[in-house]
Amino acid sequence: MDNSSRYAKLTEFGKKLLSKPSLNDGLVLISQTARDLLDADRCSIYIYDENKNELWTTFADGINRIRIKADEGLAGYTLKEKKPIISNDPYNDxxxxxxxxxxxxxVTRSIATCPVFSSSRKIIGVLQLLNKKGGFTTDDSKFMIFFSHYISSYLELASMFADENE
Incomplete structure:
Protein backbone atom coordinates (compact mmCIF):
# COMPACT_ATOMS: atom_id res chain seq x y z
CA MET A 1 0.00 0.00 0.00
CA ASP A 2 1.44 3.38 -0.94
CA ASN A 3 1.76 6.20 1.60
CA SER A 4 -1.05 8.36 0.19
CA SER A 5 -3.48 5.42 0.48
CA ARG A 6 -2.25 4.74 4.02
CA TYR A 7 -2.84 8.32 5.13
CA ALA A 8 -6.27 8.47 3.47
CA LYS A 9 -7.27 5.30 5.33
CA LEU A 10 -5.78 6.74 8.52
CA THR A 11 -8.07 9.76 8.22
CA GLU A 12 -11.10 7.48 7.94
CA PHE A 13 -9.82 5.47 10.90
CA GLY A 14 -9.61 8.65 13.01
CA LYS A 15 -13.25 9.45 12.29
CA LYS A 16 -14.32 5.91 13.23
CA LEU A 17 -12.21 5.90 16.42
CA LEU A 18 -13.85 9.10 17.61
CA SER A 19 -17.28 7.53 17.18
CA LYS A 20 -16.59 4.28 19.08
CA PRO A 21 -18.82 3.97 22.15
CA SER A 22 -16.59 1.62 24.15
CA LEU A 23 -12.90 1.28 24.89
CA ASN A 24 -12.83 -2.34 23.71
CA ASP A 25 -14.42 -1.40 20.37
CA GLY A 26 -11.74 1.23 19.92
CA LEU A 27 -8.95 -1.25 20.65
CA VAL A 28 -10.38 -3.70 18.12
CA LEU A 29 -10.55 -0.89 15.55
CA ILE A 30 -6.93 0.11 16.26
CA SER A 31 -5.78 -3.47 15.77
CA GLN A 32 -7.76 -3.98 12.55
CA THR A 33 -6.54 -0.69 11.11
CA ALA A 34 -2.89 -1.36 11.97
CA ARG A 35 -3.11 -4.81 10.36
CA ASP A 36 -4.80 -3.44 7.24
CA LEU A 37 -2.47 -0.48 6.79
CA LEU A 38 0.66 -2.58 7.18
CA ASP A 39 -0.56 -5.85 5.60
CA ALA A 40 0.10 -7.79 8.81
CA ASP A 41 -1.65 -10.94 9.96
CA ARG A 42 -1.95 -10.03 13.65
CA CYS A 43 -1.65 -7.08 15.98
CA SER A 44 -1.11 -6.91 19.74
CA ILE A 45 -1.38 -3.82 21.90
CA TYR A 46 0.74 -4.08 25.05
CA ILE A 47 0.26 -1.78 28.04
CA TYR A 48 3.25 -1.13 30.31
CA ASP A 49 2.54 -1.58 34.03
CA GLU A 50 5.40 0.26 35.69
CA ASN A 51 4.43 -0.90 39.21
CA LYS A 52 4.51 -4.59 38.26
CA ASN A 53 7.31 -4.11 35.72
CA GLU A 54 5.40 -6.03 33.09
CA LEU A 55 3.76 -5.67 29.72
CA TRP A 56 0.31 -7.09 29.12
CA THR A 57 -1.95 -7.13 26.13
CA THR A 58 -5.20 -5.27 26.22
CA PHE A 59 -5.90 -6.82 22.88
CA ALA A 60 -4.09 -9.62 21.04
CA ASP A 61 -5.55 -11.12 17.88
CA GLY A 62 -6.52 -14.72 18.29
CA ILE A 63 -5.50 -15.25 21.92
CA ASN A 64 -6.29 -14.24 25.46
CA ARG A 65 -4.30 -11.71 27.47
CA ILE A 66 -0.51 -12.08 27.35
CA ARG A 67 1.65 -11.02 30.32
CA ILE A 68 5.42 -10.78 30.07
CA LYS A 69 8.15 -9.19 32.15
CA ALA A 70 8.98 -5.70 30.94
CA ASP A 71 12.44 -6.83 29.80
CA GLU A 72 11.30 -9.91 27.86
CA GLY A 73 10.84 -10.42 24.16
CA LEU A 74 10.91 -7.91 21.37
CA ALA A 75 8.14 -5.92 23.08
CA GLY A 76 10.32 -5.65 26.20
CA TYR A 77 13.34 -4.70 24.11
CA THR A 78 11.25 -2.00 22.43
CA LEU A 79 10.24 -0.70 25.86
CA LYS A 80 13.88 -0.60 26.99
CA GLU A 81 15.26 1.00 23.83
CA LYS A 82 12.23 3.28 23.27
CA LYS A 83 12.44 2.76 19.53
CA PRO A 84 10.83 0.53 16.86
CA ILE A 85 12.24 -2.92 16.22
CA ILE A 86 11.91 -5.13 13.15
CA SER A 87 12.78 -8.82 13.11
CA ASN A 88 12.09 -10.66 9.86
CA ASP A 89 13.66 -13.87 11.19
CA PRO A 90 12.42 -14.01 14.80
CA TYR A 91 13.33 -17.65 15.50
CA ASN A 92 16.96 -16.66 15.03
CA ASP A 93 16.59 -13.53 17.16
CA VAL A 107 4.06 -19.32 13.95
CA THR A 108 5.65 -15.87 13.86
CA ARG A 109 7.63 -15.26 10.68
CA SER A 110 8.15 -11.51 11.00
CA ILE A 111 7.55 -9.00 13.75
CA ALA A 112 7.53 -5.21 14.04
CA THR A 113 7.19 -3.32 17.30
CA CYS A 114 6.86 0.35 18.16
CA PRO A 115 6.74 2.15 21.51
CA VAL A 116 3.68 4.21 22.40
CA PHE A 117 4.28 7.34 24.48
CA SER A 118 1.89 9.24 26.75
CA SER A 119 1.20 12.94 26.47
CA SER A 120 3.98 13.47 29.04
CA ARG A 121 6.43 11.44 26.87
CA LYS A 122 6.48 8.42 29.18
CA ILE A 123 6.29 5.07 27.46
CA ILE A 124 2.87 3.53 28.10
CA GLY A 125 2.87 0.59 25.74
CA VAL A 126 4.07 -1.23 22.67
CA LEU A 127 2.28 -1.78 19.37
CA GLN A 128 3.27 -5.12 17.83
CA LEU A 129 2.46 -6.46 14.37
CA LEU A 130 3.12 -9.98 13.14
CA ASN A 131 3.63 -11.73 9.82
CA LYS A 132 3.73 -9.33 6.94
CA LYS A 133 4.20 -11.18 3.68
CA GLY A 134 7.75 -10.42 2.53
CA GLY A 135 8.67 -9.01 5.96
CA PHE A 136 8.53 -5.55 7.52
CA THR A 137 10.53 -2.60 6.19
CA THR A 138 11.96 0.63 7.57
CA ASP A 139 9.08 2.46 5.85
CA ASP A 140 6.68 0.30 7.88
CA SER A 141 8.59 1.24 11.00
CA LYS A 142 8.30 4.95 10.18
CA PHE A 143 4.58 4.59 9.63
CA MET A 144 4.21 2.70 12.92
CA ILE A 145 5.82 5.66 14.72
CA PHE A 146 3.27 7.99 13.16
CA PHE A 147 0.41 5.57 13.92
CA SER A 148 1.50 5.13 17.55
CA HIS A 149 1.43 8.92 18.01
CA TYR A 150 -2.02 8.95 16.46
CA ILE A 151 -3.40 6.35 18.91
CA SER A 152 -1.41 7.33 22.01
CA SER A 153 -4.12 9.33 23.76
CA TYR A 154 -6.58 6.50 23.26
CA LEU A 155 -4.09 4.00 24.74
CA GLU A 156 -3.32 6.39 27.57
CA LEU A 157 -7.01 6.28 28.42
CA ALA A 158 -6.98 2.47 28.18
CA SER A 159 -4.01 2.35 30.54
CA MET A 160 -5.75 4.56 33.12
CA PHE A 161 -8.95 2.51 32.80
CA ALA A 162 -6.98 -0.73 33.32
CA ASP A 163 -5.29 0.71 36.44
CA GLU A 164 -8.71 1.40 37.95
CA ASN A 165 -9.92 -2.15 37.23
CA GLU A 166 -6.86 -4.19 38.21
Whole structure:
Protein backbone atom coordinates (compact mmCIF):
# COMPACT_ATOMS: atom_id res chain seq x y z
CA MET A 1 0.00 0.00 0.00
CA ASP A 2 1.44 3.38 -0.94
CA ASN A 3 1.76 6.20 1.60
CA SER A 4 -1.05 8.36 0.19
CA SER A 5 -3.48 5.42 0.48
CA ARG A 6 -2.25 4.74 4.02
CA TYR A 7 -2.84 8.32 5.13
CA ALA A 8 -6.27 8.47 3.47
CA LYS A 9 -7.27 5.30 5.33
CA LEU A 10 -5.78 6.74 8.52
CA THR A 11 -8.07 9.76 8.22
CA GLU A 12 -11.10 7.48 7.94
CA PHE A 13 -9.82 5.47 10.90
CA GLY A 14 -9.61 8.65 13.01
CA LYS A 15 -13.25 9.45 12.29
CA LYS A 16 -14.32 5.91 13.23
CA LEU A 17 -12.21 5.90 16.42
CA LEU A 18 -13.85 9.10 17.61
CA SER A 19 -17.28 7.53 17.18
CA LYS A 20 -16.59 4.28 19.08
CA PRO A 21 -18.82 3.97 22.15
CA SER A 22 -16.59 1.62 24.15
CA LEU A 23 -12.90 1.28 24.89
CA ASN A 24 -12.83 -2.34 23.71
CA ASP A 25 -14.42 -1.40 20.37
CA GLY A 26 -11.74 1.23 19.92
CA LEU A 27 -8.95 -1.25 20.65
CA VAL A 28 -10.38 -3.70 18.12
CA LEU A 29 -10.55 -0.89 15.55
CA ILE A 30 -6.93 0.11 16.26
CA SER A 31 -5.78 -3.47 15.77
CA GLN A 32 -7.76 -3.98 12.55
CA THR A 33 -6.54 -0.69 11.11
CA ALA A 34 -2.89 -1.36 11.97
CA ARG A 35 -3.11 -4.81 10.36
CA ASP A 36 -4.80 -3.44 7.24
CA LEU A 37 -2.47 -0.48 6.79
CA LEU A 38 0.66 -2.58 7.18
CA ASP A 39 -0.56 -5.85 5.60
CA ALA A 40 0.10 -7.79 8.81
CA ASP A 41 -1.65 -10.94 9.96
CA ARG A 42 -1.95 -10.03 13.65
CA CYS A 43 -1.65 -7.08 15.98
CA SER A 44 -1.11 -6.91 19.74
CA ILE A 45 -1.38 -3.82 21.90
CA TYR A 46 0.74 -4.08 25.05
CA ILE A 47 0.26 -1.78 28.04
CA TYR A 48 3.25 -1.13 30.31
CA ASP A 49 2.54 -1.58 34.03
CA GLU A 50 5.40 0.26 35.69
CA ASN A 51 4.43 -0.90 39.21
CA LYS A 52 4.51 -4.59 38.26
CA ASN A 53 7.31 -4.11 35.72
CA GLU A 54 5.40 -6.03 33.09
CA LEU A 55 3.76 -5.67 29.72
CA TRP A 56 0.31 -7.09 29.12
CA THR A 57 -1.95 -7.13 26.13
CA THR A 58 -5.20 -5.27 26.22
CA PHE A 59 -5.90 -6.82 22.88
CA ALA A 60 -4.09 -9.62 21.04
CA ASP A 61 -5.55 -11.12 17.88
CA GLY A 62 -6.52 -14.72 18.29
CA ILE A 63 -5.50 -15.25 21.92
CA ASN A 64 -6.29 -14.24 25.46
CA ARG A 65 -4.30 -11.71 27.47
CA ILE A 66 -0.51 -12.08 27.35
CA ARG A 67 1.65 -11.02 30.32
CA ILE A 68 5.42 -10.78 30.07
CA LYS A 69 8.15 -9.19 32.15
CA ALA A 70 8.98 -5.70 30.94
CA ASP A 71 12.44 -6.83 29.80
CA GLU A 72 11.30 -9.91 27.86
CA GLY A 73 10.84 -10.42 24.16
CA LEU A 74 10.91 -7.91 21.37
CA ALA A 75 8.14 -5.92 23.08
CA GLY A 76 10.32 -5.65 26.20
CA TYR A 77 13.34 -4.70 24.11
CA THR A 78 11.25 -2.00 22.43
CA LEU A 79 10.24 -0.70 25.86
CA LYS A 80 13.88 -0.60 26.99
CA GLU A 81 15.26 1.00 23.83
CA LYS A 82 12.23 3.28 23.27
CA LYS A 83 12.44 2.76 19.53
CA PRO A 84 10.83 0.53 16.86
CA ILE A 85 12.24 -2.92 16.22
CA ILE A 86 11.91 -5.13 13.15
CA SER A 87 12.78 -8.82 13.11
CA ASN A 88 12.09 -10.66 9.86
CA ASP A 89 13.66 -13.87 11.19
CA PRO A 90 12.42 -14.01 14.80
CA TYR A 91 13.33 -17.65 15.50
CA ASN A 92 16.96 -16.66 15.03
CA ASP A 93 16.59 -13.53 17.16
CA UNK A 94 17.55 -14.08 20.82
CA UNK A 95 15.09 -11.36 21.89
CA UNK A 96 12.09 -13.28 20.52
CA UNK A 97 9.87 -15.21 22.97
CA UNK A 98 9.30 -18.54 21.20
CA UNK A 99 7.29 -19.75 24.20
CA UNK A 100 4.30 -17.64 23.22
CA UNK A 101 4.17 -19.25 19.78
CA UNK A 102 4.50 -22.68 21.41
CA UNK A 103 1.59 -21.94 23.78
CA UNK A 104 -0.68 -20.55 21.07
CA UNK A 105 0.27 -22.73 18.11
CA UNK A 106 0.87 -19.61 16.04
CA VAL A 107 4.06 -19.32 13.95
CA THR A 108 5.65 -15.87 13.86
CA ARG A 109 7.63 -15.26 10.68
CA SER A 110 8.15 -11.51 11.00
CA ILE A 111 7.55 -9.00 13.75
CA ALA A 112 7.53 -5.21 14.04
CA THR A 113 7.19 -3.32 17.30
CA CYS A 114 6.86 0.35 18.16
CA PRO A 115 6.74 2.15 21.51
CA VAL A 116 3.68 4.21 22.40
CA PHE A 117 4.28 7.34 24.48
CA SER A 118 1.89 9.24 26.75
CA SER A 119 1.20 12.94 26.47
CA SER A 120 3.98 13.47 29.04
CA ARG A 121 6.43 11.44 26.87
CA LYS A 122 6.48 8.42 29.18
CA ILE A 123 6.29 5.07 27.46
CA ILE A 124 2.87 3.53 28.10
CA GLY A 125 2.87 0.59 25.74
CA VAL A 126 4.07 -1.23 22.67
CA LEU A 127 2.28 -1.78 19.37
CA GLN A 128 3.27 -5.12 17.83
CA LEU A 129 2.46 -6.46 14.37
CA LEU A 130 3.12 -9.98 13.14
CA ASN A 131 3.63 -11.73 9.82
CA LYS A 132 3.73 -9.33 6.94
CA LYS A 133 4.20 -11.18 3.68
CA GLY A 134 7.75 -10.42 2.53
CA GLY A 135 8.67 -9.01 5.96
CA PHE A 136 8.53 -5.55 7.52
CA THR A 137 10.53 -2.60 6.19
CA THR A 138 11.96 0.63 7.57
CA ASP A 139 9.08 2.46 5.85
CA ASP A 140 6.68 0.30 7.88
CA SER A 141 8.59 1.24 11.00
CA LYS A 142 8.30 4.95 10.18
CA PHE A 143 4.58 4.59 9.63
CA MET A 144 4.21 2.70 12.92
CA ILE A 145 5.82 5.66 14.72
CA PHE A 146 3.27 7.99 13.16
CA PHE A 147 0.41 5.57 13.92
CA SER A 148 1.50 5.13 17.55
CA HIS A 149 1.43 8.92 18.01
CA TYR A 150 -2.02 8.95 16.46
CA ILE A 151 -3.40 6.35 18.91
CA SER A 152 -1.41 7.33 22.01
CA SER A 153 -4.12 9.33 23.76
CA TYR A 154 -6.58 6.50 23.26
CA LEU A 155 -4.09 4.00 24.74
CA GLU A 156 -3.32 6.39 27.57
CA LEU A 157 -7.01 6.28 28.42
CA ALA A 158 -6.98 2.47 28.18
CA SER A 159 -4.01 2.35 30.54
CA MET A 160 -5.75 4.56 33.12
CA PHE A 161 -8.95 2.51 32.80
CA ALA A 162 -6.98 -0.73 33.32
CA ASP A 163 -5.29 0.71 36.44
CA GLU A 164 -8.71 1.40 37.95
CA ASN A 165 -9.92 -2.15 37.23
CA GLU A 166 -6.86 -4.19 38.21
Missing amino acids: VRFLKEIDHKTGY
